[in-house]
Amino acid sequence: MTIRYVRPVSHAARFAERFGFVALVMLVVVFLLHRFGQLATPDAVALVLFAAVLAALAVPLALVGLVRLWQVGALGGVAAVKGLLFAALPLAVVALGAERYVTRPMLYDVSTDLIDAPAWIDTPAAPQRLLPRPAIVTPTDREAQLIAYPGLTGRRYEGALDRVYEAALKVAKTSGFSLGASRGKEYAMPEFLPPQKEDEAAPGLAGGLPQVIPVPLPRPTPELGAGEVEPSGTVRIQAETRTLLLGLRFDIMIRLREEAETTLVDIRVASRYGPHDLGLSAAIAEAYLHALDAELLGIAAD
Numbered sequence: 001m002t003i004r005y006v007r008p009v010s011h012a013a014r015f016a017e018r019f020g021f022v023a024l025v026m027l028v029v030v031f032l033l034h035r036f037g038q039l040a041t042p043d044a045v046a047l048v049l050f051a052a053v054l055a056a057l058a059v060p061l062a063l064v065g066l067v068r069l070w071q072v073g074a075l076g077g078v079a080a081v082k083g084l085l086f087a088a089l090p091l092a093v094v095a096l097g098a099e100r101y102v103t104r105p106m107l108y109d110v111s112t113d114l115i116d117a118p119a120w121i122d123t124p125a126a127p128q129r130l131l132p133r134p135a136i137v138t139p140t141d142r143e144a145q146l147i148a149y150p151g152l153t154g155r156r157y158e159g160a161l162d163r164v165y166e167a168a169l170k171v172a173k174t175s176g177f178s179l180g181a182s183r184g185k186e187y188a189m190p191e192f193l194p195p196q197k198e199d200e201a202a203p204g205l206a207g208g209l210p211q212v213i214p215v216p217l218p219r220p221t222p223e224l225g226a227g228e229v230e231p232s233g234t235v236r237i238q239a240e241t242r243t244l245l246l247g248l249r250f251d252i253m254i255r256l257r258e259e260a261e262t263t264l265v266d267i268r269v270a271s272r273y274g275p276h277d278l279g280l281s282a283a284i285a286e287a288y289l290h291a292l293d294a295e296l297l298g299i300a301a302d
Contacts, residue, residue, distance in 0.1 A: 003261075007073055007074060007075050008068070008072055008073075008074040008075070009074060009075045009076060010064070010065040010068040010069065010074040010075060010076030010079075010080070010129070011191035012061040012062075012064040012068070012076070012080075013061065013062060013064070013065025013066070013067045013068070013069075013075075013076025013077070013079040013080035014065075014076060014079050014116075015058075015061050015073075015082065015084045016058040016061035016062035016064075016065055016079065016080055016083030016084070017034070017058075017062075017079040017080070017086070017149065018057035018083075019054045019055070019058035019082040019083065019087070020055060020062070020082065020083040020084070020086030020087040021083075021086045021301075022051075022054055022056075022207050023051040023052070023054035023058065023081075023084045023087055023091055024053040024055075024087070024089045024090060026047060026050070027048060027090045027093065027222060028052045028072075028089075029088060030047045030048055030051070031044075031246065031247075032089075033244075034246070034247050035245075035246065035247035036247070037186070037247070038271075039249065039250065040126075040127075040129075040272060041272065041273040041274070042076070042127075042128065042129040042130040042131045042274075043129075043130075045131065045274075046129065046130055048090070048093065048094065049094065052090045052091060052093070052094040053092045054087075054090070055086070055087035055088075055090040055091045056087070056091065057092075058083045058084070058086065058087040059083075059084065059087055061080075061083065062080040062084045062087075062112065063252075065077065065079065065080035065083075065207060066081075074108050074140030076244070082221055085290045087171050089261065097161075097278065100279055101276055101278060102139060102193065103150065103276075103279075104149045104276070104278055104279035105144045105145065105147070106144070106275060106276055107141055107144060107148070107273055107276070107277060107281070108133055108270055108271045108274060108276060108277045108281070109137045109141070109268070109269075109270035109271075109277075109281065109287060110145050110149065110152065110155050110269055110270075110277075110281045111142075111266065111267070111268040111269075112154040112266045112268070112285065113154060113255075113266045113268075113288075114143075114146060115142075116141040116265070117137070117142075117266075117268050118236060118253040118254070118255035118266055118267070118268045119236075119253070120238065120251070120253055121180075121181040121182070121183055121236060121238045121253070122180065122181055122238060124251040124270065124272060126249075126272050126273055128273060128274070131273050131274035132275070132276035133158070133274060134162075134275065137185055140166075143280075144259065148282070149282045149286075152265075152282055152285060152286060154264055154266040155264070155265045155289055155292065155293065156259075156262050156263070156264050156265075157185050157262060157263050157265065157296050158261065158262050159262075159263055159296060160258075160263070161187060161188045161256060161258040161263050162188045162189065163258055163296075164242040164256055164263040164265065164296065165185065165188035165235055165247055167292060167295045167296050168186075168237065168260050168265065168292060169237070169247055169252055169294045170295060171240055171288060171291045172209055172252075172254065172288070174291070175287065175288055175291060176250060177239040177240065177241045177244075177288075178239055178240050178241065179237065179239045180208040180238045180240065180259075181238050181240055182235070182236060182237045182238065182289060183230045183235070183236045184231075184234050184235040184236060185218070185235050185237075187230070187232070187233055187234065187235055188235055207252075215284040231257075233258030233259075234255065234256070234257050234258075235255070235256040235257075236253060236254070236255050236256075237253070237255075237256075238251070238252065238253050238254075239251075239252040239253075239254070240252060240272075241284065242301070243279070243280065248271065248272075248273075248280065249270075249271070249272035249273070250270065250271055250280065250281060250284055251268055251269070251272060252267065252268065252269050252284070252288075253267070253268040254266075254267050254288075255267070256269075264301070265292065267285050267288060267289065268285075269281040269284050269285045
């Protein structure tokens with residue numbers, strides 16, 4: 001009589017493959033929906049965490065399947081390996097987010113001006129739902145920013161406001177910012193700049209002295225609408241951007257202030273959702289300032 005050996009089947013390995021596959025598909029679908037604006041960030045975070053739970057369940061089940069394969073030769077080794085591979089990406093995404101959550105300060109709003117941060121023109125508003133956060137940024141938050149990102153400071157350029165304004169807009173567009181409201185841009189128009197000094201003597205000189213003494217005129221002030229008046233020589237530009245892969249939204253305020261013969265540039269970046277920006281706000285601000293330095297190379301003041 002021929003004895004047929006029937007190999008046992010590891011059901012744990014089969015479940016591991018299914019859980020891992022569902023977790024991976026869910027993660028990809030959530031990323032696509034969130035990236036193209038069909039899914040809000042709080043909902044996306046909840047679904048990603050659920051996918052990570054399924055992936056976490058797949059890991060021990062896959063290990064059980066591999067142990068059964070080693071001990072009794074149970075079928076399911078390939079399914080167990082697939083389950084581990086499927087679960088790797090969802091777990092890696094959550095692990096990376098957790099690492100940044102722990103190692104970065106609990107901030108969602110950063111600014112190069114810690115005392116007088118550029119004010120929003122249109123205050124960003126979004127339903128936080130599962131990601132509640134404080135309504136205001138406190139001085140303690142600014143101190144935490146200074147400790148975590150000591151190099152995040154404003155820029156001073158030895159250039160006229162109009163030149164720096166044009167460079168700021170150009171860099172914002174090349175950085176992928178979507179420009180929104182602005183205030184005080186009339187100050188950056190050439191007709192509102194102080195007149196240039198002429199090297200040649202003015203006509204009508206007699207004995208080295210002007211026959212008619214010119215009366216200095218005040219710098220013209222642009223006529224702005226109600227509620228849109230900016231301090232003299234100050235321009236604010238509001239924008240928003242999204243991260244390339246995850247599509248996380250950030251609000252941006254760029255402020256330019258003319259001081260004597262220089263122009264001071266400050267930037268404020270805030271995540272649209274959640275109490276923690278995972279360090280991305282500072283990265284966006286620093287990338288913009290470095291690009292602006294390159295655009296205005298040679299006129300940065302000490």
